Amino acid sequence: xxxxxxxxxxxxxxxxxRIALRDxxxxxxxxxxxxxxxxxxxxxxxxVIDADEEQATIDDLPGVGPATAEKLxxxxxxxxxxxxxxxxxxxxxxxxxxxxxxxxxxxGAKKMANIGGFVSGNKxxxxxxxxxxxxxxxxALDELLGGGFETQAIVEVYGEFGSGKTQIGxxxxxxxxxxxxxxxxxxxxxxxxxxxxxxxxxIAQMAEAVGLDSSxxxxxxxxxxAYNSAHQMLLVxxxxxxxxxxxxxxxIVDSLTSHFxxxxxxxxxxATRQQKLNRHLKELKQLSDVHNALVLVTNQVxxxxxxxxxxxxxxxxxxxxGHASTFRLYLRKSKGGRRIARLVDSPNLPEGEAVFTVxxxxxxx
Ligand code: ADP
Ligand code: MG
Numbered sequence: 001x002x003x004x005x006x007x008x009x010x011x012x013x014x015x016x017x018r019i020a021l022r023d024x025x026x027x028x029x030x031x032x033x034x035x036x037x038x039x040x041x042x043x044x045x046x047x048v049i050d051a052d053e054e055q056a057t058i059d060d061l062p063g064v065g066p067a068t069a070e071k072l073x074x075x076x077x078x079x080x081x082x083x084x085x086x087x088x089x090x091x092x093x094x095x096x097x098x099x100x101x102x103x104x105x106x107x108g109a110k111k112m113a114n115i116g117g118f119v120s121g122n123k124x125x126x127x128x129x130x131x132x133x134x135x136x137x138x139x140a141l142d143e144l145l146g147g148g149f150e151t152q153a154i155v156e157v158y159g160e161f162g163s164g165k166t167q168i169g170x171x172x173x174x175x176x177x178x179x180x181x182x183x184x185x186x187x188x189x190x191x192x193x194x195x196x197x198x199x200x201x202x203i204a205q206m207a208e209a210v211g212l213d214s215s216x217x218x219x220x221x222x223x224x225x226a227y228n229s230a231h232q233m234l235l236v237x238x239x240x241x242x243x244x245x246x247x248x249x250x251x252i253v254d255s256l257t258s259h260f261x262x263x264x265x266x267x268x269x270x271a272t273r274q275q276k277l278n279r280h281l282k283e284l285k286q287l288s289d290v291h292n293a294l295v296l297v298t299n300q301v302x303x304x305x306x307x308x309x310x311x312x313x314x315x316x317x318x319x320x321x322g323h324a325s326t327f328r329l330y331l332r333k334s335k336g337g338r339r340i341a342r343l344v345d346s347p348n349l350p351e352g353e354a355v356f357t358v359x360x361x362x363x364x365x
Pocket of ligand 1: 159160161162163164165166167168337358359360361
């Protein structure tokens with residue numbers, strides 16, 4: 001009896017210990033990812049990204065041939081950092097490798113992965129001081145966001161079809177051209193359009209309504225249709241190059257997820273899809289940091305439950321999009337053409353809701 005009790009206690013302790021360990025590992029992984037995505041140059045505090053930089057891949061790891069690389073990819077390990085933070089037995093289990101091999105691979109990944117560095121809190125505060133805020137045209141929505149849509153951030157707007165995601169994109173594009181006294185950035189816009197819903201006429205209508213010359217506005221909005229997810233990701237590389245000569249203040253990806261959703265269908269594709277989305281978002285975040293710009297991404301949720309995509313109120317891309325975005329706004333339609341925006345996730349603002357309308361002139365209270 002006594003022994004049985006002790007045995008049960010031991011099993012329970014072991015169980016709790018494993019759960020705690022997993023939690024710590026997950027946190028370390030998230031931290032490492034965060035640090036790596038914010039590679040600050042110690043010299044002048046600016047963030048360096050090099051579009052042409054050759055990064056080591058899992059194929060470059062010691063002892064990893066094509067077969068092992070394939071196993072790693074299949075298990076969802078496409079990035080060195082993801083491997084570097086694993087424990088040998090976990091990697092062995094998940095990638096179906098031997099433990100000795102796993103250990104060697106992890107050692108290699110630790111050496112080659114870009115772990116990133118530490119910077120002082122003061123340096124980060126300096127960068128935060130540069131943050132600018134863009135008006136949406138609705139005082140209520142601006143207030144919900146603590147004064148407007150922030151630079152150095154990714155804002156994810158998600159909601160059903162017709163909830164106003166594209167309207168927000170159009171309005172922010174127009175407002176970006178406004179001078180700062182009027183809540184704008186006096187900058188330029190890159191607009192990645194994946195659903196063919198960008199309408200220059202709508203831009204012109206909104207521009208005239210705020211007293212801007214529509215032709216000047218349209219001249220400063222650079223639009224590209226993305227034909228598939230790979231093209232969509234390539235367009236971000238293109239923005240990296242073009243933004244050397246263009247004062248980009250707003251990057252819109254409308255919609256972020258539609259191509260990924262259509263192309264990566266089924267459970268087996270889930271890990272790959274999330275990895276690609278993660279990389280895509282990381283690159284967008286870097287652009288927002290480098291140019292002190294705002295990134296707006298839209299994400300559609302289903303109105304009808306769908307077996308493949310599960311919970312209808314959950315944004316596509318799940319928590320990968322959630323973690324990568326700084327602010328998340330959930331939109332829903334209300335009576336009389338009103339829209340309700342709910343701030344779901346924010347590092348420094350309380351959750352809350354704002355009501356706004358979409359009029360012929362654009363977003364208003
Ligand atoms: P989503 O991108 O979330 O699918 P949209 O941003 O395209 O949705 O929203 C479409 C809605 O915006 C329309 O149903 C309509 O209510 C409103 N809208 C679009 N254009 C105009 C306009 N010119 N005047 C007034 N409302 C408009
Ligand atoms: Mg839309």
